[in-house]
Amino acid sequence: MSKPFIALDWGTSSFRAYAVDGDGKVVNQVSAPEGILAVKEQKFEETLESHIGNWDKKLPVIASGMITSRQGWVECAYAECPAGATQLAKSLHVHKTTSGRQVHFITGMHFKSPSIHHDVIRGEETQVVGSLASGARHFVTPGTHSKWIEVEGKSVVSFATYMTGESFALYRQQSILGRLMTGDVADAAAFKRGVEQAFADPAGLLHALFSVRTLGLFKDVAAESLSSYLSGLLIGTEVAHATMGHDRSADYQILGSASLAEAYVTAMKLAGLKVTTGDPLCVISGQREIAHAAGVI
Amino acid sequence: MSKPFIALDWGTSSFRAYAVDGDGKVVNQVSAPEGILAVKEQKFEETLESHIGNWDKKLPVIASGMITSRQGWVECAYAECPAGATQLAKSLHVHKTTSGRQVHFITGMHFKSPSIHHDVIRGEETQVVGSLASGARHFVTPGTHSKWIEVEGKSVVSFATYMTGESFALYRQQSILGRLMTGDVADAAAFKRGVEQAFADPAGLLHALFSVRTLGLFKDVAAESLSSYLSGLLIGTEVAHATMGHDRSADYQILGSASLAEAYVTAMKLAGLKVTTGDPLCVISGQREIAHAAGVI
Numbered sequence: 001m002s003k004p005f006i007a008l009d010w011g012t013s014s015f016r017a018y019a020v021d022g023d024g025k026v027v028n029q030v031s032a033p034e035g036i037l038a039v040k041e042q043k044f045e046e047t048l049e050s051h052i053g054n055w056d057k058k059l060p061v062i063a064s065g066m067i068t069s070r071q072g073w074v075e076c077a078y079a080e081c082p083a084g085a086t087q088l089a090k091s092l093h094v095h096k097t098t099s100g101r102q103v104h105f106i107t108g109m110h111f112k113s114p115s116i117h118h119d120v121i122r123g124e125e126t127q128v129v130g131s132l133a134s135g136a137r138h139f140v141t142p143g144t145h146s147k148w149i150e151v152e153g154k155s156v157v158s159f160a161t162y163m164t165g166e167s168f169a170l171y172r173q174q175s176i177l178g179r180l181m182t183g184d185v186a187d188a189a190a191f192k193r194g195v196e197q198a199f200a201d202p203a204g205l206l207h208a209l210f211s212v213r214t215l216g217l218f219k220d221v222a223a224e225s226l227s228s229y230l231s232g233l234l235i236g237t238e239v240a241h242a243t244m245g246h247d248r249s250a251d252y253q254i255l256g257s258a259s260l261a262e263a264y265v266t267a268m269k270l271a272g273l274k275v276t277t278g279d280p281l282c283v284i285s286g287q288r289e290i291a292h293a294a295g296v297i
Numbered sequence: 298m299s300k301p302f303i304a305l306d307w308g309t310s311s312f313r314a315y316a317v318d319g320d321g322k323v324v325n326q327v328s329a330p331e332g333i334l335a336v337k338e339q340k341f342e343e344t345l346e347s348h349i350g351n352w353d354k355k356l357p358v359i360a361s362g363m364i365t366s367r368q369g370w371v372e373c374a375y376a377e378c379p380a381g382a383t384q385l386a387k388s389l390h391v392h393k394t395t396s397g398r399q400v401h402f403i404t405g406m407h408f409k410s411p412s413i414h415h416d417v418i419r420g421e422e423t424q425v426v427g428s429l430a431s432g433a434r435h436f437v438t439p440g441t442h443s444k445w446i447e448v449e450g451k452s453v454v455s456f457a458t459y460m461t462g463e464s465f466a467l468y469r470q471q472s473i474l475g476r477l478m479t480g481d482v483a484d485a486a487a488f489k490r491g492v493e494q495a496f497a498d499p500a501g502l503l504h505a506l507f508s509v510r511t512l513g514l515f516k517d518v519a520a521e522s523l524s525s526y527l528s529g530l531l532i533g534t535e536v537a538h539a540t541m542g543h544d545r546s547a548d549y550q551i552l553g554s555a556s557l558a559e560a561y562v563t564a565m566k567l568a569g570l571k572v573t574t575g576d577p578l579c580v581i582s583g584q585r586e587i588a589h590a591a592g593v594i
Contacts, residue, residue, distance in 0.1 A: 166472055
């Protein structure tokens with residue numbers, strides 16, 4: 001039990017707000033394709049009020065996501081890894097809007113990565129904090145930049161970013177590989193073939209990408225299924241690398257949109273991993289936990 | 298000694314023609330950024346004549362490159378691997394132009410790849426045939442789609458394509474990675490750092506790409522040097538995979554433009570490989586060899 005609040009999940013490409021009651025139940029919600037990159041001239045407050053102007057201004061707003069990045073409303077320094085709800089609660093940044101709302105921004109996290117020196121997340125840490133009650137300790141948040149996040153106790157201890165979603169969009173839309181594609185049928189067999197190609201040779205991505213073209217040229221994969229094969233190739237390469245040398249008996253939980261989560265579940269099961277999907281609204285639970293730890297709600 | 302001819306090297310992005318005498322010496326040349334993709338409405342003959350209209354129409358024209366692809370002048374079926382000058386000579390496709398020239402098109406090659414089922418080249422086979430006198434038997438042709446080509450005796454026996462150049466252009470120009478880049482200084486240290494990152498973990502490309510962003514964010518690599526780091530990361534990943542399980546004492550020869558060849562020489566030397574650069578005009582030697590074997594010159 002805590003106090004009611006407004007949950008704000010504001011990312012690069014979408015805006016989502018939820019009115020949440022004392023039991024953590026969503027009583028009102030609004031979403032729009034107004035991610036931070038669509039907001040002009042720093043008009044973040046105006047955009048917020050255009051969506052929730054008639055919601056109680058006395059309720060605290062708890063915000064997470066790319067809204068705290070350099071391109072966002074208020075840039076917040078990263079919290080250092082390891083950190084959980086307690087540390088994130090201490091790093092909350094409070095901003096009073098001209099309309100009188102108190103917005104509490106949850107900062108992102110920085111990890112001194114042994115593989116790439118620096119790695120960062122903004123928003124996914126809150127989803128993970130909101131998913132700990134499930135018992136899972138290994139999380140994947142698929143997307144433009146997928147994150148593989150490890151938890152010990154109640155703290156995020158490490159994570160790794162993969163540019164898989166952005167790479168798919170680039171090769172699909174901007175490269176020679178898109179030229180042979182006619183439409184994007186979700187072809188499970190072509191997806192699986194891509195995943196297995198990646199598993200057989202995970203260091204060969206730059207080479208295997210060319211097979212998206214040649215399998216099309218030689219009609220081994222239908223033109224409308226080539227994008228499924230490409231997707232499998234990229235996601236398979238990510239899964240192969242992210243689980244290299246890791247405990248194969250671990251339970252993984254996928255957080256995020258249903259269609260993308262399904263693709264990851266398929267690929268990870270092909271790798272022999274144990275995997276489930278998490279709560280799509282875990283970000284609200286995470287915000288509630290962090291704000292409660294901070295005494296805000 | 299053979300007869301004089303006109304060498305035509307017509308690729309995706311450039312047009313190059315050379316008048317070659319009986320000793321194989323270039324006596325006249327013209328080049329233009331009129332690759333096959335810049336030619337509208339199949340006006341290949343008009344484009345050719347606009348550049349060499351006053352060259353002797355009795356000389357045979359020997360052509361290689363993407364000009365024989367589906368997007369080119371005359372689509373030629375691939376010759377099957379293994380093949381050398383003798384087989385390519387038998388596959389020559391002759392086309393008589395309305396202005397009375399005889400154009401002999403050299404076809405590309407298809408390889409039943411054990412790694413990706415189908416692999417193809419168009420033009421590089423001719424460069425390799427023209428480089429065999431050097432004694433080298435392992436060739437790399439860097440570019441949009443790099444090719445690693447193996448020769449036994451005088452025949453191309455296998456090859457592998459890497460989408461390295463196209464990937465660099467996509468990530469540099471279209472992805473989030475380009476946003477932190479200010480200009481493109483050729484920074485040898487940043488390039489080397491990228492190569493070494495790739496060598497340390499060649500299966501981790503989708504992860505390491507994100508370091509182009511974080512090393513910029515945390516000012517570990519200067520904004521103007523990030524593109525050199527990205528280039529090193531991609532070329533290093535290609536070199537690591539292409540030489541995996543191969544004889545480390547082999548002599549490699551790089552064919553192609555000087556600046557790109559230099560980057561590959563650097564990366565391959567960092568891998569402990571023996572590597573030299575080949576003749577920039579090897580395509581002419583290859584065309585001469587093939588046309589001579591066919592009795593055309």
